Amino acid sequence: MHRFSEIMIGLLFGxxxxxxxxxxxxxxxxxxxxxxxxxxxxxxxxxxxxxVGVMGFAVARKRTTSFLGAAMHLPTARDIDRRLIIGALTFxxxxxxxxxxxxxxxxxxxxxxxxxxxxxxxxIAGMLLFKFLDRRRKTQATDGSII
Amino acid sequence: xxxxxxxxxxxASLLGGIMLGVAAVGFILLNGRILGISGILGGLLVPRSGDxxxxxxxxxxxxxxxxxMSLLAPELVRAPRIDSDNATVVLAGLLVGLxxxxxxxxxxGHGVCGLxxxxxxxxxATVAFMASGFAIVYVVRHIF
Numbered sequence: 001m002h003r004f005s006e007i008m009i010g011l012l013f014g015x016x017x018x019x020x021x022x023x024x025x026x027x028x029x030x031x032x033x034x035x036x037x038x039x040x041x042x043x044x045x046x047x048x049x050x051x052v053g054v055m056g057f058a059v060a061r062k063r064t065t066s067f068l069g070a071a072m073h074l075p076t077a078r079d080i081d082r083r084l085i086i087g088a089l090t091f092x093x094x095x096x097x098x099x100x101x102x103x104x105x106x107x108x109x110x111x112x113x114x115x116x117x118x119x120x121x122x123x124i125a126g127m128l129l130f131k132f133l134d135r136r137r138k139t140q141a142t143d144g145s146i147i
Numbered sequence: 148x149x150x151x152x153x154x155x156x157x158x159a160s161l162l163g164g165i166m167l168g169v170a171a172v173g174f175i176l177l178n179g180r181i182l183g184i185s186g187i188l189g190g191l192l193v194p195r196s197g198d199x200x201x202x203x204x205x206x207x208x209x210x211x212x213x214x215x216m217s218l219l220a221p222e223l224v225r226a227p228r229i230d231s232d233n234a235t236v237v238l239a240g241l242l243v244g245l246x247x248x249x250x251x252x253x254x255x256g257h258g259v260c261g262l263x264x265x266x267x268x269x270x271x272a273t274v275a276f277m278a279s280g281f282a283i284v285y286v287v288r289h290i291f
Binding site: 002003005006007008009010011012013014015016017018019020021022023024025026027029030032033034035036037038039040041042044045046047048049050051052053054055056057059060061063065066067068070071072073074075077078079080083084085086087088089090091092094095096097098099100101102103105106107108109110111112113115116118119120121122123124125126127128129130131134 | 148150151154155156157159162163164165166168170172173174175176177178179180181192193200201204205206208209210212213214215216217223224225226231233236237238239240241242243244247248249254255257258259260261262263264267268271272273276277278279280281282283284288289
């Protein structure tokens with residue numbers, strides 16, 4: 001039941017991205033280009049998603065287990081620190097360069113688009129690079145070999 | 148600023164957005180998980196036992212979305228416009244991979260789920276990546 005629900009939710013999310021137009025980098029860049037010929041569609045996507053989300057997460061917050069009996073993995077981090085801001089700025093720069101963020105890139109790769117495959121491969125390389133650097137930083141911090 | 152009326156799709160985008168919201172709410176209410184693509188994918192790269200199958204099932208569904216939609220509703224499938232050259236795509240991918248894990252989220256995790264949870268942390272992240280995206284597009288399209 002869990003597996004079925006996860007696959008169906010993946011499908012629904014992918015369909016939502018396709019119908020909203022967000023799998024088209026041209027449309028995303030059209031939104032990010034405030035000074036050009038502006039396409040406001042992305043604001044409608046976020047608006048629709050958050051409208052439903054606010055109501056759903058209000059229910060989720062009150063629950064201790066999910067409706068299928070799973071543990072609730074709600075985020076606990078609250079700190080607004082350098083990592084969060086530099087990370088988000090870095091992500092936004094990459095997003096603005098090609099018009100792809102992770103979800104739409106995966107869906108477009110699933111449609112067989114070679115440039116989306118190239119993007120996803122580079123994104124995974126970037127993620128692995130982060131994991132490597134983060135692990136090294138943590139080991140050095142416990143060794144006391146830096147600072 | 149002028150509005151691009153040719154590409155602007157208020158109804159389809161609102162409907163698609165509602166579907167994203169339903170998926171995110173379904174994921175937390177049924178599976179107890181946050182629907183954040185970078186987090187789901189990132190967690191697979193250094194797998195921990197018992198923590199991979201839910202990620203894989205979700206991603207399989209996501210990857211099957213285009214083929215199922217072209218079977219069920221081919222009139223809704225539009226060809227993506229990708230004008231970036233390969234070098235730009237590679238650089239963009241690296242920045243997105245690094246940035247989303249460093250900042251713990253992307254448009255789905257911080258944007259859709261975080262804003263829906265009314266999380267100040269996710270609001271700051273969303274404003275930051277949007278601002279950065281606006282700035283980069285301005286520089287690329289209007290300065291160079």
